[in-house]
Amino acid sequence: MERNDSATPDPIALFLKWYEEAQTGGSGLFSKKRVISWGVQVIRRLLSAVFPWSNLLWPDIATLATVTPENRPAARSVLFKGIAQGGFSFYTNYESKKGKELAANPSAVLVFYWHFPPRQVRIDGMVLKLSREEAEAYWKARNRENQAASAAVTQSSIIRGREEMVEKVNQIKSRYKGKTIPCPDSWGGYCLVPEKIEFWEGRFDWIHQREHYVLNNGTWEKVSLAP
Numbered sequence: 096m097e098r099n100d101s102a103t104p105d106p107i108a109l110f111l112k113w114y115e116e117a118q119t120g121g122s123g124l125f126s127k128k129r130v131i132s133w134g135v136q137v138i139r140r141l142l143s144a145v146f147p148w149s150n151l152l153w154p155d156i157a158t159l160a161t162v163t164p165e166n167r168p169a170a171r172s173v174l175f176k177g178i179a180q181g182g183f184s185f186y187t188n189y190e191s192k193k194g195k196e197l198a199a200n201p202s203a204v205l206v207f208y209w210h211f212p213p214r215q216v217r218i219d220g221m222v223l224k225l226s227r228e229e230a231e232a233y234w235k236a237r238n239r240e241n242q243a244a245s246a247a248v249t250q251s252s253i254i255r256g257r258e259e260m261v262e263k264v265n266q267i268k269s270r271y272k273g274k275t276i277p278c279p280d281s282w283g284g285y286c287l288v289p290e291k292i293e294f295w296e297g298r299f300d301w302i303h304q305r306e307h308y309v310l311n312n313g314t315w316e317k318v319s320l321a322p
């Protein structure tokens with residue numbers, strides 16, 4: 096964490112700065128961070144070219160934790176899609192396991208981890224559903240394969256196996272041949288409106304930096320925590 100980061104009163108702005116640095120490196124053209132980041136980007140591009148599905152080094156992967164009706168934690172990866180309506184957005188199927196959990200209990204946590212520099216951000220709050228217009232706008236930006244797979248089945252439902260999935264995806268593609276695949280009503284976005292945001296940055300001397308922000312009556316308050 097840079098010294099002037101500590102003075103940043105807005106943790107969402109600090110998150111966006113870290114998120115950008117996770118993709119582009121820190122300030123200073125030839126700073127250590129930037130050179131490492133260029134290396135990471137080259138590796139990332141090569142991996143993406145050789146393995147089109149490789150997203151190992153993508154900075155937009157976050158772990159989303161929810162609470163089950165049995166009061167147990169549940170977690171899975173989602174793709175962060177930017178700040179929307181003051182919260183951290185992601186898209187999913189509202190009838191999936193996570194969708195049902197969020198309908199019953201909107202409390203959730205998103206955890207980001209980036210390797211270079213080693214940083215973690217934990218965002219704790221309540222989710223809100225994004226609008227239908229936002230869902231449709233994002234749906235249009237996805238490719239046809241992706242749309243067909245999302246429209247074919249209800250996420251998290253039990254299926255016979257891959258062959259059922261392939262069959263249903265092909266049915267959707269032929270049903271909408273030459274036409275746009277419509278965005279299912281059950282598909283859309285959430286934004287996690289933060290109440291607490293915590294930043295952790297690893298240091299070579301093992302004295303890691305940890306800053307915890309809490310929203311108190313509309314104002315962000317910050318404390319440092321032992322790492």
Ligand SMILES: Cc1cc2nc3c(=O)[nH]c(=O)nc-3n(C[C@H](O)[C@H](O)[C@H](O)COP(=O)(O)O)c2cc1C
Binds near residue numbers: 187
């Ligand atoms: C890297 C990665 C990114 C993912 N992104 C999403 C996403 O943005 N939305 C989503 O619904 N599922 C995403 N998934 C799949 C989820 O991790 C999960 O398997 C799925 O949403 C079903 O979760 P649930 O049964 O708890 O609802 C992603 C998985 C991985 C590994």
